[in-house]
Amino acid sequence: MEIFAKRLKERAAKLGISNAQAARLCELDERRYANYANDQREPDLMTLAKIARILNTSTDHLLGLADHQPQTERARLLDRLNVAATSLTDEELRTVVTQTEALAIPRPKKTGKKMPPISGV
Amino acid sequence: MEIFAKRLKERAAKLGISNAQAARLCELDERRYANYANDQREPDLMTLAKIARILNTSTDHLLGLADHQPQTERARLLDRLNVAATSLTDEELRTVVTQTEALAIPRPKKTGKKMPPISGV
DNA sequence: GTTTTTCCGGAACAGAACGTTCTGGATGGA
DNA sequence: TCCATCCAGAACGTTCTGTTCCGGAAAAAC
Numbered sequence: 001m002e003i004f005a006k007r008l009k010e011r012a013a014k015l016g017i018s019n020a021q022a023a024r025l026c027e028l029d030e031r032r033y034a035n036y037a038n039d040q041r042e043p044d045l046m047t048l049a050k051i052a053r054i055l056n057t058s059t060d061h062l063l064g065l066a067d068h069q070p071q072t073e074r075a076r077l078l079d080r081l082n083v084a085a086t087s088l089t090d091e092e093l094r095t096v097v098t099q100t101e102a103l104a105i106p107r108p109k110k111t112g113k114k115m116p117p118i119s120g121v
Numbered sequence: 122m123e124i125f126a127k128r129l130k131e132r133a134a135k136l137g138i139s140n141a142q143a144a145r146l147c148e149l150d151e152r153r154y155a156n157y158a159n160d161q162r163e164p165d166l167m168t169l170a171k172i173a174r175i176l177n178t179s180t181d182h183l184l185g186l187a188d189h190q191p192q193t194e195r196a197r198l199l200d201r202l203n204v205a206a207t208s209l210t211d212e213e214l215r216t217v218v219t220q221t222e223a224l225a226i227p228r229p230k231k232t233g234k235k236m237p238p239i240s241g242v
Numbered sequence: 243g244t245t246t247t248t249c250c251g252g253a254a255c256a257g258a259a260c261g262t263t264c265t266g267g268a269t270g271g272a
Numbered sequence: 273t274c275c276a277t278c279c280a281g282a283a284c285g286t287t288c289t290g291t292t293c294c295g296g297a298a299a300a301a302c
Contacts, residue, residue, distance in 0.1 A: 001165070001166040001167055004166055018277085018278065018279090019278080019279080020277075020278055020279080021278095029261075029262070030278085030279090031261085031262070031263080031279095031280085032260090032261060032262080034278095034279070034280070035260085035261085035280095038279090038280075040280095041259075041260060041261085042165055042166050042259085042260085043166075043260095044122070044163055044260090044288095045122040045125055045163050045164075045169065045184060046122050048166065048169075048184070049122075049184045049185070049186055052181075052186065053186065058179075058180075058181050058186070059179075059180040059181050059184055059186060060173075060179050060180050060181055063166060063169070063170045063180055064170070065170055065173060065174060065179070065180060073211075074211060074214070077211075077214050077215065077218050078203070078206060078207065078214070080218050080222065081202070081206055081214070081217060081218050081221055082199070082202075082203070083225075084218070084221040084222045084224070084225035085199060085202055085221055085225070086199070087225045088221070088224055088225050090194075090195060090198075092224050092225075093195070093198050093199070093202070094198060096202060096217070096220070096221050096224070097198050097201050097202050097205070099217070099220075100202055100205040100206055100209070100217050101138075101201065101205045103205070103209055103213050103217070104146075104204075104205035104206065104207075104208045104209050104213075139248080139249065139250090140249080140250080141248075141249055141250080142249095150290075150291070151249085151250090152250095152251085152290085152291070152292080153289085153290060153291075155249090155250065155251070156251095156289085156290085159250090159251075161251095162288075162289060162290080163288085163289085164289095165259090165289090
């Protein structure tokens with residue numbers, strides 16, 4: 001997890017402290033913390049949460065999930081879907097959800113792909 | 122990390138899918154995912170991020186660092202739609218968008234006005 | 243009712259990953 | 273010079289994970 005190590009170093013830099021100081025803040029062995037910051041080890045989930053809490057940031061940011069990605073064609077499609085779905089009636093929405101999940105969520109390990117006819121449409 | 126396992130199960134329940142289905146959505150071995158949901162194993166950071174991304178939630182929430190807001194039935198349907206749509210291929214997604222917009226966006230009355238076609242579909 | 247499919251979890255094993263310790267180099271201040 | 277601080281390589285024992293095999297329960301299909 002390269003981004004995690006990068007974010008750890010960034011965070012300490014923004015706080016104006018050394019990695020060793022950050023380690024002590026988080027009550028972690030310095031060498032251990034350094035391994036995280038150098039992308040050589042990964043913490044367990046509880047330690048990850050602890051680091052985020054003490055350094056006053058979010059795990060999403062530390063894991064690189066918080067960046068707003070540029071507007072791709074696909075993102076725009078998902079956007080349109082949301083907008084359209086929002087204006088549906090509950091019943092219409094249920095229908096769309098059912099159909100979409102049928103496409104998206106793999107059910108069988110079975111090889112044969114028989115598709116039962118969509119009823120009530 | 123007890124809270125993580127709990128949140129995993131909650132998330133699948135809210136999406137109206139089984140843990141096995143959630144595992145397939147996340148492209149993880151079912152047994153492996155079950156170990157996470159049963160608080161017997163913990164994922165590495167990349168897998169954690171992947172789960173949060175695909176199940177359309179945040180790692181902060183999964184790790185118990187953020188409180189979750191109460192959701193309406195309708196919000197859960199929109200949630201399910203998002204999760205399912207995200208795992209579609211581009212072509213499948215375009216189809217769903219087209220169908221949903223057809224349901225949602227009323228055609229103009231017969232005033233002769235032209236409706237611009239849906240681009241890129 | 244019978245069969246098939248799906249879901250779930252225990253047990254176990256090889257291999258991967260981790261925490262820790264020891265070590266040494268680099269830098270800066272007293 | 274001496275000392276404190278920061279940093280990272282290597283190694284070792286231990287812990288933990290991914291995976292596989294297995295069986296039972298429940299639901300669905302026949």
